[in-house]
Amino acid sequence: MQQSTPRPPMPHSGGWETGPTGDKLTVPRRVDEAPAGAIGALITGEPLVVPASMTVRDAATVMTERGFAALMVALGAGFGVLTDVGIRADVVARGVDPQTAVGAIVGPPVPAVAADTPVAAVLALVLEQELTCVPVIDTAGTLLGAVTAADLLSAPAGPSLTLRRQIAVAATPSGLQQHAKRIPYFVADLVRRGQAAHEVSAIASLLSDAVVRRALDLVSERHGLDPSGIRWLSLGSNARRDAVLSSDVDSAVAFADEVSDADIARFRQACAEVIGIAGGGGLAIDLNGVVASKPWFSRRRGEWHDAAQQWMESPLKDEAIVYTSLLLDSRPIWGAGGTGMENVLDGLRSRRTTMGMLLAEALTTKARIRTMRDVFSGKGGTFDIKEHALAPLTDIARWVALFAGSDERDTRSRLRAAAGSVVLPGDQAATLIEVFEVLQRVRLNYQVAQFDRGEPVSDLLEMKRLSPLDRSLVAQSVREIAGIQRRLDNLGQNLPLIG
Structure with a gap:
């Protein structure tokens, strides 16, 4: 198999033009606070871990005396979380005996996160699973502390x-x-x-x-x-x-x-x-x-x-x-x-014919800046960033993740799961992840600028309204996607031979 050529990193967009802009769409930046970093920075004290056998009454006493909003409960396979809100909802409101062991009311272990996990990723986890507190661990799995939902409120997305x-x-x-x-x-x-x-x-x-x-x-x-x-x-x-x-x-x-x-x-x-x-x-x-x-x-x-x-x-x-x-x-x-x-x-992955058809479908829409139809219809100055860039990329991510046996849903995780496989070399996976971020950033910036102006938001970009840097980034992104589409198309001819 031909080895892929490493790609230079894509330049990072500096955002939309902030000087005189004419018809350019701009998004004013807020600079009143620095972006949040890793979740470990929000830990404010040593963790307090109690045994699952401790009574609710004793746990509540400890929380009151030490000023803790949450306790970690050792459950063997991980940590449960007991909060003052949980005590009110699961014990007081339901008339549960305060002598009940805390292990009986905290539920299953709460997912722990590494200290270097971005705050926004933890915030998404809290939103998705409706958590009130998240244990934070180091690389060895040792509990460092816990971060509550209240701690996350100080983050930009809090x-x-x-x-x-x-x-x-x-x-x-x-x-x-x-x-x-x-x-x-x-x-x-x-x-x-x-x-x-x-x-x-x-x-x-x-x-x-x-x-x-x-x-x-x-x-x-x-x-x-x-x-x-x-x-x-x-x-x-x-x-x-x-x-x-x-x-x-x-x-x-x-x-x-x-x-x-x-x-x-x-x-x-x-x-x-x-x-x-x-x-x-x-x-x-x-x-x-x-x-x-x-x-x-x-x-x-x-x-x-x-x-x-x-x-x-x-x-x-x-x-x-x-x-x-x-x-x-x-x-x-x-x-x-x-x-x-x-x-x-x-069972899809084991069906080579169906996998081949899925790949062909994923490659149907080619990544391109414009088609001849666009030129003849007078739309040569516009670009559908969803249809001709992001949709082909997400189709690739879906197929390579399926091939790799991953059940991930989000595009970045799918690309990471397939990275290093026969269908997606690691450098190409990294390129697509970066391309996805660039395209989504341009797309969001464009739509927020439209929203600020009271215009209908759209995936159809007027290229003249983009900054020169963003136009260059979009064009380079499309070329990267198109190149990987061509590689997968060639690979698909030999799909039955791939194990």
């Missing part, structure tokens, strides 16, 4: 925790919509602060999913629906955690097999209400696209299983490849139970 909490407790659909309408302003503020593009997108995706989850809570409570009979799936950019201001909220639903036709009709009506609430809150909804209220995207788990099986066996039939790719990005965010597709999709 206020997202407050917004997430307001979304989670919204009592009415209209109240939820008011909170949802703040998300674009929050995203714009993060961009102005210079937050990394992938961090901004991850937080935007999590907040969007939080709105959908709360809408599902409100609608199911009003209609008396049983969450155990439904599993809501986030799809597309939200599931991949790379949403921007123009991203649609795509969704699907898996019903329990025992749910009756009449109840499914009720569920679908409820799904339509959820989508309506989300759309009324400013989230982009393509009602003609992938939405859970449509019969095609709302099936029983057994029906999903059968459909996925058919797609693998007949990849050329009924746009099977398109739907398989769509569901490979799915992320369950509400309800209970499986989706019916887990075991089926796990």
Whole structure:
């Protein structure tokens, strides 16, 4: 196999032009605080670890005497977290005996993070899993301390925790919509602060999913629906955690097999209400696209299983490849139970013909600055950054991760998982990760500038409105993606020989 040539690092964009700009779109930068660094810097004291056998009363006494907001509970396989909020909610409010052992109320171990983990990554973890405290460890796995949600509020993206909490407790659909309408302003503020593009997108995706989850809570409570009979799936950019201001909220639903036709009709009506609430809150909804209220995207788990099986066996039939790719990005965010597709999709990698078809589909849209159609239609001065750059890149990431046996969902993690494999040398993976960050940064900057001016946000960039540096970065990024597409296309000819 031909060895790949190392690429020089891409230059870092200095952002949008800040001097006289004419028609250039600009994003004013906030410089009132430095970007947050690693999570270890937020540790303020030695950790206090108590045995799982300690009583709740004794633990509360220790917390009061020492001024701790949280204790680490040794659980053998890791650490549970006991907070004063948890004591009020799980003990006092429920009338639990204070002599109960803390190990009985703290739940499973909380994910620990390394001290050098970026604050924004920990913030995303807290938002996604609704954690109140996170253990921090060193490279040897030794507990260094803990960081609470309150500690994270000082980070540039910290206020997202407050917004997430307001979304989670919204009592009415209209109240939820008011909170949802703040998300674009929050995203714009993060961009102005210079937050990394992938961090901004991850937080935007999590907040969007939080709105959908709360809408599902409100609608199911009003209609008396049983969450155990439904599993809501986030799809597309939200599931991949790379949403921007123009991203649609795509969704699907898996019903329990025992749910009756009449109840499914009720569920679908409820799904339509959820989508309506989300759309009324400013989230982009393509009602003609992938939405859970449509019969095609709302099936029983057994029906999903059968459909996925058919797609693998007949990849050329009924746009099977398109739907398989769509569901490979799915992320369950509400309800209970499986989706019916887990075991089926796990077997995809062993089907060489289907893998070859998936690769061909992933390479269908070529990365390019413009097409001849654009030139003849008068659009030669515009560039669809999603269609002709980011979509090809995310398609590559999805396929190489599948080939490598990874179940990661976000694009950067998929590329890292496949790095060093026969389909993606390490240097090319690193290049694509950097390219993805560059393109997302340009995309977010452009859309925030449009948002600030009251223009509709779009993925169609007018190249003359970009700074010369950003135009150069976009062009170089497209060349990098196109080069890797060509390599994968050649590799695909010998796919049956790859082990």
